[in-house]
Amino acid sequence: MMETNTALTAQDVADILKIAKNTVYELIKRGELNSYKVGRKVRFTLSDVEEYIANSKCIQKPLSGRIASLEPAPLTSPTPMVSRNDFIICGQDLMLDVLSSQIEKLAPATRTLRSYIGSYNSLVALYQGHVQVATAHLWDGDTGDYNIPYVRRLLPGIATVIIHLTCRIQGFYVPKGNPKQIYTWSDLSRPDLNIINREKGSGSRILLDENLRLLGQSGQSINGYRRESQSHFAVASTVGRGGADVGIGQEKVAHQVKGVDFIPLQKERYELVVKKEDFNSTPVQTILEILRSEEFRLEFEGINGYYIEEMGNIIAEI
Incomplete structure (x- = not known):
């Protein structure tokens, strides 16, 4: 530990x-x-x-290999360092850092920046025109669908295209051996458990809240619900060092933290969202070229936690 x-x-x-x-x-x-x-x-x-x-809470140039959990406060307005011609990609996954670096190699005239904000705020930033690419892994409990219901609600009146990036497994981080036998969403309301939560707007937090809603449970009745952390890594490490009994996050992070086991719950869809008016632009077309290339696929084919069979597919035009 x-x-x-x-x-x-x-x-x-x-x-x-x-x-x-x-x-x-x-x-x-x-x-x-x-x-x-x-x-x-x-x-x-x-x-x-x-x-x-x-x-590390600011828009910054991509650093190849930077951990996916770096994320800033919600982006509410462009910063003075950001040019009107810059191409900003939101999201926290390592895959996006590699993608950003590849864009600049193939389209050197494009200055690609990264904003490490969560899914909900990412879509809001796209709606407000502060970024060019949002990423989302937002589950809707009523339909069982990922992302499409949220794009419709958060970008009203804006034609968008959703591009598939990867699937990932979401689940519980628990201490080695799962001593408290935590397996289901309903277990979280047990009085002997303390959770470490994610911040509002993150895909993991929305997944938790939607499942609690469907169970008719209030988050406020769960020990530790108000205790928030800004990254998958921080959640897993808190559980690993005994600071909480359970947290919610991605499978691949569990392999990076000592003292943690992973209880898989759900395969999520992690996708890019762009405005249709930008779809034929050089940066977006370069993204499609990269995602559909064998070279990019090989970068992630052997990494636990990525399921890339649909990478580069157009999922919906809304």
Whole structure:
């Protein structure tokens, strides 16, 4: 079980963030990542890494390999550093960082930026014209569908195209061995459990709230419901170090955190949403070319937690 004050090496941090070891040292030099020294060796605590993740809350250039859980506060207006001609992709998955880098290689005239915000706020930002690509994994409990019902509600009067990226498995993070035998949504209301929740607007939070609604349960009656975390990684690590009995998140993150088992619940659809007026633009057509390429598929074919059979398919035109 990884404690908050466990000493981590630069390589440990690189593995957690899915970046190069040299990038870790660069983050230290820029004052973005806290560290300490034991003799001549640089060391970190898990709380240093989580603080770095929490502080990475701005639109930024894609950093190939950056952990998918970096996410900012809701984007409400363009920042002065963002040009009107910039192409902004919302979302938190590692796949989007790799996609952004590929766009700039194939369409060098396009400056591609990333905004690490959740699904609900991503669609709102697209509606408001602040971004060009939103991503969503939002489940509707009444229809059992992903994303289409939310695109219709949150982008009224705007013609959109939904492009499939990947499927992922959502489920529970529980301590190794699942000592409290947590398997279903109804288990979360047990008085002996404490959860760690995601922030409002994230796909995982909406999945929880929709399932509670269908069960006729109030989130307010669940221990820990008001305790929010900003990333899948932070949720899993909280469970892994004994700070909560259960959290909700993606399968692939469970493989990165010690002391955690994963209880699969549902396959979700993770998709891109663009305005139809932008569909024939060079950046969007470049995205389709990349997603349908064998090279891009091979990047993710062997990674646990990605199901890419439908990658690049047009799912709906709304």
